[in-house]
Amino acid sequence: MLDSLWPLLHGAITGTIPLALSSFAIGLVLALGLALMRLSRRRWLSSIARVYISVVRGTPLLVQLFVIFYGLPSLGIVIDPWPSAIVAFSINVGGYAAEVIRAAILSVPKGQWEAAYMIGMSHRRALTRIILPQAARVSVPPLSNTFISLVKDTSLASLILVTELFREAQQVAAFSQQFMALYLEAALLYWVICLVLSSGQGVLEKRLDRYVAH
C-alpha cells in the first residue's frame, strides 16, 4: 500500500498538478478575452464568443480530448499527449470561466463605470483599474469551482496516454491486482489536492474582501 503511494504521488506532482495549473492559467486568459468579446457592442465579436461557449459547454470534455488527440492526426495535425491535454483543458476552462467572468463584470454597478469615465478614464483603463478588480472578488468562488472540477477532469488525460495520477494508479493496480486499494488511494489524493485548493480559495477571498463591509 505504501509502496504504491510513491508512483501515485509522482503522478500527481508531475502530471495532475502541472496539467491543471497550466490549463487553468491559459483558460483564464482565454476566458477573459471571450467574456470581453461577449460584452462587446460589435455583434460579430459577441457572436463568435457565444458560439464558442455554446460548443464547449455543449460537448463532453472527453470527446473534445479525443477529437484533438485521436481526431486531428487524420487531418495531418499530430499533437503529443501532453500538449493535447493542455489544449483541450484550456479550451474547456475558457468556455466555462468566460461566463463566470462576464457575469462578474456585469455585477459591478454602472456607477463605477461612470465614476471612472468622470475622472477621465478611457474604457480600457476603467476596465482594468476599476471594474476588473471588483469583478475579481465576485468571481473567486465560482472560478474556484471551475478549478476544482478541472483538477478532477485531468484524470481523463489518462485516456490519451498522459502519465498522471490516475494513469499511475491504473498501472500499479493492474500490476498488483489491488484495484480497490489503489483507486481509493487515487481518490484520496484528488481529495487532498482539492482541499488545498479550497483553503487557498478561502485565503484569496479574505484578501479580496478587505474592502467590503462584513
Added chain:
Amino acid sequence: MSPTDQPTDQNLLTVRGLQKSFGANRVLTSIDLTVARGQVLALIGPSGSGKTTVLRCLNGLEVADGGRIEITGADAAATAIDFDAATAAGKPVPRKALGALRDQSAMVFQHYNLFPHKTVLENVMEGPVIVQRRPRAEVEAEALQLLTRVGLIDKKDSYPFELSGGQQQRVGIVRALALRPALLLFDEPTSALDPELVGDVLRLIKELAAEGWTMVIVTHELEFAREVASEVAFVDGGTIVEHGDPRQMLRNPQHERTRQFLHRLLFPF
C-alpha cells in the same frame, strides 16, 4: 447671468438647444442655459423632468442628440461640441471631443460612486495621477490638504465602506476638486443621505460656492438653492420653464407649473 440671455465672454458654460432622447422617449426637448464664471446654477424640477440628464450630457456620460455645449476653461480656451453637426453627418461624436469636454468638468454623484477597492486617498489621487499624469508627490500633498479641509484626514487610509454616507459624499466632492475642473457638477448630492448628515455636505458646497467655484447643482433642497445659487432654473418636460433669481423665483414663481411643483415640495401631504 441668465440661462437664456446672449452668451458673453464671461460665460463659462453655454448650452444651446440641447436635445436628448432615449429611444422614443424625448427627455430633453431643448435646453438653453449659460453660467458665468464663479456663478452657481441650481436646477430644480420634478423627477423625470430631465435635469439630471442635462448634467450627464455636460459631463459626456450621455451624448446629446442635438444642440451645442461650450465650456470655456481657466485658460480661456473653449471646448465645444456641436451635436447637431454630428447628428446631421450621421456619425457618432468623436470620443476625443467628448473626452475634451469631460475634462472641463467634474461630477459629484447622488450615490457617491467611490471606488470601493481603493482607500479614500487613492480615490482622490486616481484621476490626477493615473489619468492626468501629474506628479504623485504634488497630487498627494494637494489631496491631503483637501481631505484636511473637509475633516477627513484621519480617514485617508480607510475604505469607503468604513465611512458614513456624509463622509463618502465629502470624499466624492474632494475627488472632483482634485481633478481641478473648470466646472463642478452636483447630481442631487444629498438625496441619498440620512437627514442628519445632509448639513455637512451642503455646508461644504456652500463654502466652495463662496470661494468662486462655478457649479451646476441638481437639487431638491429649495432652502439650499435659495442660499447658494446665483440663479435657479425650473426644468420640466425637457425644457427650462422658468429661471431667475432664486429668492424671487422661489417666492413668486411666474409659471403655473413652477408654482405647482414648489407647492408640492413645500406641502408634500
